[in-house]
Amino acid sequence: MRGPLLRVENLTKHYPLGAGLLKKTIPVVRAVEDVSFSVEAGETLCIVGESGCGKSTVARLLMRLVEPTAGRVLIEGTDIAGLKKHALRGFRRRMQMVFQDPYSSLNPRLTAGQIITEPVENFERLKRRRRQALAADLLRKVGLSPEMMHRLPSELSGGQRQRLGIARALALEPSLIIADEAVSALDVSVQAQILNLLMNLQEQMGIAFIFISHDLRVVEHIGHRVAVMYLGRIVELAPCKTLFAKPVHPYTEALLAAAPVPDPTRVRLEAPVKGEVPSPINPPSGCAFHPRCPLAVERCRTEIPPLVPMADGRLVACHVRAPAAEILTEPAAAVTSSVAHLARLSDPAVSHRTTEI
Numbered sequence: 001m002r003g004p005l006l007r008v009e010n011l012t013k014h015y016p017l018g019a020g021l022l023k024k025t026i027p028v029v030r031a032v033e034d035v036s037f038s039v040e041a042g043e044t045l046c047i048v049g050e051s052g053c054g055k056s057t058v059a060r061l062l063m064r065l066v067e068p069t070a071g072r073v074l075i076e077g078t079d080i081a082g083l084k085k086h087a088l089r090g091f092r093r094r095m096q097m098v099f100q101d102p103y104s105s106l107n108p109r110l111t112a113g114q115i116i117t118e119p120v121e122n123f124e125r126l127k128r129r130r131r132q133a134l135a136a137d138l139l140r141k142v143g144l145s146p147e148m149m150h151r152l153p154s155e156l157s158g159g160q161r162q163r164l165g166i167a168r169a170l171a172l173e174p175s176l177i178i179a180d181e182a183v184s185a186l187d188v189s190v191q192a193q194i195l196n197l198l199m200n201l202q203e204q205m206g207i208a209f210i211f212i213s214h215d216l217r218v219v220e221h222i223g224h225r226v227a228v229m230y231l232g233r234i235v236e237l238a239p240c241k242t243l244f245a246k247p248v249h250p251y252t253e254a255l256l257a258a259a260p261v262p263d264p265t266r267v268r269l270e271a272p273v274k275g276e277v278p279s280p281i282n283p284p285s286g287c288a289f290h291p292r293c294p295l296a297v298e299r300c301r302t303e304i305p306p307l308v309p310m311a312d313g314r315l316v317a318c319h320v321r322a323p324a325a326e327i328l329t330e331p332a333a334a335v336t337s338s339v340a341h342l343a344r345l346s347d348p349a350v351s352h353r354t355t356e357i
């Protein structure tokens with residue numbers, strides 16, 4: 001049997017921060033640390049976490065826009081690091097990317113038709129008639145009129161530009177699309193249209209998505225599974241339904257508690273995890289979340305918790321919660337205490353640290 005479409009093993013990226021001549025050790029930004037996951041054909045894996053937790057770096061590593069410090073990326077079992085230029089091009093066309101800002105990621109001097117057929121023309125020269133037929137077909141697929149092929153990006157709305165970005169990503173018939181904050185810049189109603197478009201395309205074409213977002217409402221709507229990142233590491237990875245029904249990692253709890261919800265009666269925190277993330281240049285020892293975690297025990301300060309499977313199939317990296325299956329059945333007290341603790345941290349009167357690079 002064939003393995004997963006994509007397998008990521010122990011992926012790590014440290015960005016060196018330059019070096020003075022006399023310095024022996026170069027400080028590094030630990031953007032991504034020991035990240036492993038897989039994506040099956042036709043599924044949507046969402047990656048969530050606060051700004052700076054390493055989501056986009058994971059995307060860039062998958063696309064080989066940056067080289068990993070360590071770890072492997074395997075597509076259908078083949079390690080892309082070992083591929084020569086020609087073979088790599090072939091594998092690359094199977095993974096395409098849709099970016100957050102559809103304006104700056106589209107060449108403003110090219111027409112919509114040229115923009116979406118360009119990826120194919122990087123591989124083969126198209127005759128005019130074929131190019132136009134391809135452009136018309138791709139525009140229809142994303143719900144735009146074929147007449148739009150003659151327009152410039154500046155003549156399109158934000159939502160239309162994002163559809164164009166998706167059409168461009170579809171041109172090479174990829175098996176996987178990485179969407180990095182692909183709807184964040186759009187109005188809520190347009191967001192819903194684009195999300196529905198992606199889900200329809202997935203159903204029709206069997207495309208897998210890695211959907212990167214900080215917006216949990218969007219993730220709940222579109223995802224099959226979700227990986228929660230904190231300071232470069234995955235702290236919880238679970239089917240969406242399981243995670244949203246009952247988060248296990250204290251950080252996931254805090255994220256969910258902070259997310260805006262349509263139900264005004266649900267108690268929620270203002271922004272319990274905002275502005276508090278430690279620096280990835282000098283992250284805390286042990287579990288990086290321990291300085292903010294109400295459940296932290298001595299072991300959390302010294303030992304990095306591995307991602308371990310729980311009884312319900314999710315993976316959690318937490319010394320306190322992950323090994324103790326029985327806690328899963330009675331989480332209420334711990335949930336309340338961690339939420340209350342994070343609420344205190346988010347109070348500006350209490351909060352005393354905002355670390356940025």
Ligand SMILES: Nc1ncnc2c1ncn2[C@@H]1O[C@H](COP(=O)(O)OP(=O)(O)OP(=O)(O)O)[C@@H](O)[C@H]1O
Pocket residue numbers: 015016029030031049050051052053054055056057058214280357
């Ligand atoms: N080229 C670079 N050189 C040095 N540090 C970098 C570089 N690119 C990213 N970083 C740092 O790596 C960490 C992870 O950044 P990344 O962009 O992957 O996070 P993110 O979760 O996608 O954030 P956002 O949601 O704001 O895009 C951050 O601390 C960031 O400042």
